[in-house]
Amino acid sequence: EIVLTQSPATLSLSPGERATLSCRASQSVSSYLAWYQQKPGQAPRLLIYDASNRATGIPARFSGSGSGTDFTLTISSLEPEDSAVYYCQQRSSWPITFGQGTRLEIK
């Protein structure tokens, strides 16, 4: 099973700042990695798939990069509504696995 490790566990930033979230895989997942956003009491929402492709309707301030074992989700200029938990997920091999999440707090 591929283990995804996300860092940091919690990130606290101000509106307008840049957020950088990391996801590291225990073995290569090529580019088969997605990012999700989950707000309290809501279902997750797909943000990025295949490492760098924005899902439908996702604002351009969200971007993804990386390949192999190291991946990054960048939010270029934080908005208050970006406060959420962010998860990475790999589809490279079974079973599908998720990272443990990064909590992003907007000051």
Next chain:
Amino acid sequence: EVQLLESGGALVQPGVSLRLSCAASGFTFSNYAMSWVRQAPGKGLEWVSLISGRAATTSYADSVKARFTISRDNTKNTLYLQMNTLRAEDTAVYYCAKVEASTKGYFDYWGQGTLVTVSS
């Protein structure tokens, strides 16, 4: 508009069975693989099971293999999860999720979830 509506969650005792349902609308249900993903209270996401569009193939997480069965009825646009021999560690919100078509491994639409609590 894609909609996924889960039902069937309940408070049950360890060892019993429960069946979850997910009613889908807004897309051609039989064309898409579907999945169940769960989230224990205050915890992260855990993939549970996946079924192909025509139900030809299914996959399970090791934690539920041989206890849970995923199925679908394409005439009713409904996804199911039969859960047997429930354990306390199965306590979670269970989400139904549509699998994104071109990549077949990501979840582009999710329901709001149904809560399963296993406790004596």
